[in-house]
Amino acid sequence: MSHVHAPHVAHALALAFRAIAPRRAPPSGLALVLTFLGLLALAGASWAAAALGTGTAVALSIAALKAALIALIFMELTRAHSTDRVIALVAALFVILLCVGAVADVAFR
Amino acid sequence: MNDERRYRIAVWIVIASEALLFAGLFALYATYRSEYTATFEAGVRDDIQWIGGVNTILLLTSSFAIAWAIHQVRADRPHGAALSLAAVLALGLAFLGLKLLEWSQHISEGIVPGLAYAGPDHGPGTSLFFTLYYGMTGLHALHVVAGLALVAWIFVRVRRRRVTPEHHLSLELVALYWHFVDAVWVFLWPMFYLMHG
Numbered sequence: 001m002s003h004v005h006a007p008h009v010a011h012a013l014a015l016a017f018r019a020i021a022p023r024r025a026p027p028s029g030l031a032l033v034l035t036f037l038g039l040l041a042l043a044g045a046s047w048a049a050a051a052l053g054t055g056t057a058v059a060l061s062i063a064a065l066k067a068a069l070i071a072l073i074f075m076e077l078t079r080a081h082s083t084d085r086v087i088a089l090v091a092a093l094f095v096i097l098l099c100v101g102a103v104a105d106v107a108f109r
Numbered sequence: 110m111n112d113e114r115r116y117r118i119a120v121w122i123v124i125a126s127e128a129l130l131f132a133g134l135f136a137l138y139a140t141y142r143s144e145y146t147a148t149f150e151a152g153v154r155d156d157i158q159w160i161g162g163v164n165t166i167l168l169l170t171s172s173f174a175i176a177w178a179i180h181q182v183r184a185d186r187p188h189g190a191a192l193s194l195a196a197v198l199a200l201g202l203a204f205l206g207l208k209l210l211e212w213s214q215h216i217s218e219g220i221v222p223g224l225a226y227a228g229p230d231h232g233p234g235t236s237l238f239f240t241l242y243y244g245m246t247g248l249h250a251l252h253v254v255a256g257l258a259l260v261a262w263i264f265v266r267v268r269r270r271r272v273t274p275e276h277h278l279s280l281e282l283v284a285l286y287w288h289f290v291d292a293v294w295v296f297l298w299p300m301f302y303l304m305h306g
Binding site: 050 | 129132165176180183281285289291298299302
């Protein structure tokens with residue numbers, strides 16, 4: 001029977017993550033300003049979508065875009081250590097899984 | 110593994126745990142919204158739209174300000190960093206002030222959590238919506254308070270030149286937490302102010 005050690009799995013995940021998204025330099029001042037302007041534009045889009053009554057999926061998709069910008073640029077996940085990225089990714093996946101599961105439970109009752 | 114890695118991993122684990130705490134509440138909201146869709150849409154219309162919008166702009170701006178503070182420290186501009194952190198404190202306090210204003214207005218209209226609810230009746234699930242509203246925005250406000258305490262502490266450190274271009278891990282870790290608080294609000298805004306059908 002083969003044994004898989006958790007630290008080895010975590011190390012392999014971290015290496016894979018580093019290969020997919022290599023670490024970069026800190027965001028420049030311009031990148032921070034552009035991200036902020038992007039967030040404001042998305043906030044405007046959220047408001048406009050609500051005024052037009054586009055629905056829940058659009059509202060939450062725009063929110064997810066804003067959260068992604070905050071995480072990748074402001075929280076510097078684009079240059080974070082692979083371990084930090086894995087922790088953030090797993091947490092985000094669990095949040096999505098829990099919410100989708102809750103909605104599916106009601107929808108398919 | 111050096112101390113910096115240990116601290117960073119610790120903060121990311123705290124953030125991941127906090128995300129799962131909010132995830133439970135998001136799932137609860139999703140379940141009840143699926144069950145009482147029309148009631149929740151009516152409840153969203155009862156919330157004070159302009160306060161939700163202004164508070165979103167305040168928190169997004171504060172996130173930019175704390176990211177800018179790190180940028181200033183890296184460029185060895187402690188005065189600029191201190192000014193940015195002062196802006197974060199002012200924006201966070203303004204957020205809390207508006208939140209208190211909204212709650213006080215709701216309470217005066219009988220919109221209170223739980224069995225004491227005496228506000229507009231939108232049918233079954235009305236009290237549930239406002240209980241979730243107070244619970245989730247209240248928990249988030251507590252995180253804002255904790256974040257402000259941390260920002261105030263790091264502001265003092267920056268003013269005393271304890272945060273330098275070479276040693277600014279503490280500022281980065283406080284900023285991570287503050288951005289997380291902002292990211293949670295980014296979802297609370299549509300849930301309680303925008304998704305009205």
